[in-house]
Amino acid sequence: xxxxxxxxxxxxxxxxxxxxxxxxxxxxxxxxxxxxxxxxxxxxxxxxxxxxxxxxxxxxxxxxxxxxxxxxxxxxxxxxxxxxxxxxxxxxxxxxxxxxxxxxxxxxxxxxxxxxxxxxxxxxxx
Numbered sequence: 454x455x456x457x458x459x460x461x462x463x464x465x466x467x468x469x470x471x472x473x474x475x476x477x478x479x480x481x482x483x484x485x486x487x488x489x490x491x492x493x494x495x496x497x498x499x500x501x502x503x504x505x506x507x508x509x510x511x512x513x514x515x516x517x518x519x520x521x522x523x524x525x526x527x528x529x530x531x532x533x534x535x536x537x538x539x540x541x542x543x544x545x546x547x548x549x550x551x552x553x554x555x556x557x558x559x560x561x562x563x564x565x566x567x568x569x570x571x572x573x574x575x576x577x578x579x
Contacts, residue, residue, distance in 0.1 A: 458503040459524050466502055468520055469509075473498050477513050 461469060473496060479486040480496055487508060488494035498506040504514075504524060514521045531542050535553035549557055 458505055461502045461504060461524065465520065465524055468517070469504070469514075469524075470499055472513055472517060472520070473509060476516055477509060479508060 473480050477496075477498075483495060483499070484493045485496040485498075485506075488497075496506075498504075498509050504510055514524070531540055531547070532538070533540055533550040533553050534548050535557060536550060538550050540550045543551075547554070
C-alpha cells in the first residue's frame with residue numbers, strides 16, 4: 454500500500470464502527486470472516502483509527518456517502534497566522550494564505566527599507 458491510510462477522528466470512528474457492526478457482511482460478533490483461517494480474528498477496522506479494511510472501504514463505506522466524503526476527502530487543515538482562514542499548503546513551510554503572504558512580504562520589505570534608511574541617517578549624522 455503506497456497511499457497513506459486516512460485517519461479517523463473519534464466521531465468518525467464511532468460512525469465507522471456502527472457501520473461495520475450493522476452493514477458489513479464479514480462482521481460476525483466482533484470477528485472478521487475474511488481473516489478466518491480456522492481461528493477467530495478480531496475485526497481490524499474496529500480497533501484502529503485508520504481506514505485499513507479494503508472491503509469496508511469499497512463495499513460498506515459507500516452506503517454512507519456523507520461519511521465517505523468526510524473521511525476520504527480530508528486534506529491537511531492549515532490556518533493562516535494572519536487572517537485565521539483555513540488553506541491548503543502549497544509548500545511544506547507555508548504559514549500564510551496566499552494573499553496574506555503577499556501583504557506580509559510588502560510590509561516586511563517596507564520595514565526593511567525603513568531600517569536601512571535609519572542606518573544611513575545615523576551614519577551620516579556622526
